Amino acid sequence: MKIIPIRAAVRSRILAGLLLTVTSIAVYAQQESIVLDPSTGNFIITYQGLDADDNPKWQQVTYVPPTKVNPDVRSWFRPSDNSIITYSYRVHNRRDSKQNLEGFGIRANDVDPSSQTTPNGWSGFVTPDGASVGTANRFIVAWSFDSDDPYAGLLPGRSVDGFTVKSSDIPGVGNARLRGATDSIGFPDEGPGDNNPVYPEFKKVLANDHVPRKVAIPLIYVPSPFDATLVLSGIQKHIDNSLVSMALIDPAFAAQLDRLIQAAANSVRLNNPKGASEQIKDALKLLRKEHEDMDKDNGDRDNDKDDKGSDDKKSKSALIDRLAARVLDFDLRYVERRLKTKDDK
């Protein structure tokens, strides 16, 4: 008889505990959240939304980010004549990618919109980037897999060639944006509003909806008529502002290059092109010291069979990333060559 009340008490406690647990689960389930599922790489978004009659309703959607690809991009740049440079890219979707690759694009300086070429099965466009907001001569150059199927794209393990564009500007190193193929996110209503606690995080996820890779991009302005001091200044800025911040060059090495480029610019100002060439040659020697096998031919296709953008494994002794070295080598040789041209300044 004494057990009964104990059992009753235990049962009551169990029931109470169960009730608490269920309540807790219910409360927990109704918290607004954005959670990364580590097993799939997807984001589960829970938010207070609206039903079909605009009444409040808890909603849950899954966002599959287009970032489940592991691409490589190889870039080449060669002058097609004295002033126009052709930029070519080969995109490779590595075998370990979980998605087909369907998008590739760069943000470049002045490019010729009509020069864009596109591989079969892809479409592309060149359009000004924010022309009305004071950043004229910036262009979006983009290619996407031409299919109505949101999941279609370059299969893992495959490569595609033929992405080219021409520009009068010389290369710098920048990020290309690559995307995996997936369906876009859809909501049963308007989606989480910006007063919703998940909204800021959701926006961050959306803003990172691509995979970046370092490639050669027309970034350094070349004026017409040619002005060597201006171009050398652009190279300096690119080294100081971009390559250093992207950790593609050792800061002390960057300072060495900067001094030589500055000296070359000073020589040009003093109407001493020969002196400028000597200083540029010194800078080129520094670069080649770090990457001895760098292509010395500045004429035809600058084929760097090992170059894989930012995924390069730099040797411990290299003070500059191989792609960055190739780009600077090209740029400095370009200036040197233009200095020798009679009509140029």
Next chain:
Amino acid sequence: MTPTPFVARIAGESERMKTYRNSILSTVLWIFLTATCHAQTTWTIINLGVLPGGRASSANSINNSGQVVGRADSDAFLWSSGSGMQDLGTLGGTQSTARGINGSGQVVGNSLVPFPGGNHAFLWSSGLGMQDLGTLAGDMGVSDAYGINNSGQVVGWSSTVGGSVQRPFLWSSGSGMQNLGTLPGASDCVASGINDSSQVVGTCFFSSFRHAFLWSPGSGMQDLGILPGASDCQAFGISDNGQVVGFCLISNFPRPFLWSSGSGMQNLGPLPSGNDVLVSEPAGINNSGQVVGGVHAALWSSGSGTLDLNTLPAVSSAGWSLGTANAINNAGQIVGSGTINGQLHAYLLTPVNHVIKLSRPDGSSINDTILDEIEPGKTTTLIARVYDQNNQVVPNVDVQLEVKVKEHSGGHLHPNIDTRNRPEGYLSNGVTAGAIVSGNTGSAGLLFAFVTPDPAGDHPITAKCTGGKTCTQQGPDTVWVGIKGLVTLSSVSATYELVGFTQSHPADSHRLTPKSSDNIGAAATIYRSRFPTAPILRLNDASLERGGLFDSSAHTGKPWQIPHETHRLGKEIDVRWNPIKWPDTGISDNNVVKFQKIILDLGGVAQRAYVGNPNNQHLHVILEH
């Protein structure tokens, strides 16, 4: 400034004036009980004294520099704060009176000329002294000058040849004395005031009544009419705005009026039981529309009603009993006469106008109107400071602040007339928060925050002094809430068409940042080039005129619906994609993936919204992050 002529004092009119003046005096007691609604501005009063050896004085006019004219014992005087009272002398007779003064310090009035002549109008200036303006009847006539404007034109009246009638005159140094004539049927007319536009006011006398007139250089003399039920009207003063003050007799009670060309003749007061006697004899008006007058000195203004000047602490504590208030200048200074220590003296009453100003804490503002510009939902910190007439900060003043929203501003109809529930933001002084907060300015001013609402709009903040002090708000007073720099999508395009609803908003709903505008324009162009036979894009709502929370209450019929919660910053737009509802004018299911890729390539995201909902399905496009 407007002079203080009392036409009733003109010979032949005093008996009629006595009739209603007695009525006025009978209600003086009531005056003291009712004249408390006027703002309690701090005042100072100055006894203008008397001329050496004299006993009495009375001030008749004041210019905007604070120079006062009147009569002290038997002579006209000019008073200034620097020089005190100056005897202007006479035209050779035994007495003179100064009635008006302009901004240059030129004084007009009347003076007896040597016997056997009578009164002649005079013009006095510091360089030339007193000048006889003559009469319309030659040396043996009489004249009086009541007003002078800043061009030196003088008005008054003069007898004519024969001496039996009065005619208003306009005198100028170039043209001399000009007879302004009469209203048809009038026997006599007198001019009593002139403004800087050369408009002249006065009164014409008929056989048994009077009418006020306004004379203008272009149109001559105009009868200003009468108040309903009135039998008799006179005009005394005119401001540079063309407002005329005077009074009409209704059942023998004076009814003060204010006349303007737009509104005609308006009764100044509610007139219950004939108790509106404070300004029964309006004598002067300034350019702010403040009126002074009365046999019992009083001030009237449209915003503050009637103030019995005898109730002012500065007046009563100094032992004054004010009799008349004859003129007021644009600074609000009042002159007249009153009794002090048993003697009739001229006085000068000066309002000590404290000013309350709002600014950002460093004293800056965006411009003369806008205190600050801020995005919806953000907070701006402001400060309220009170200044004295010397622009020095007055410490420890209790103030009250109130924020509102302009009804048509920021792309909204504030407040929602149906529900009045559109958020308007609130103020906070760190202790309390709400639409109205109070506090003390302490030594440096009262810091307060304005937490702006989510919708855009213009938010005026009114500030006033409390705790028995009054002050006038000056300076910028509005907080501009919105997103700056949004541009309107062109409504003419070969690659897209603007759709969407704007019923609940007075402005358009297609505002975007320049970058987003470029991006959607580029997307439309690229889409068109890839799908030249497909329908062009239909662009639905983006952001409102100044961004902020995009509600749609008028659209849905529900209060404060916010379907476009994220459309605040001008970076998002809805694009038609609804093959069920809009099969021919939206993006098809076949093309939607490619359109989404275009948006992705441009750096944005095209989300599918209301998927499967036949009424609302569309693409929600984020154009920039």
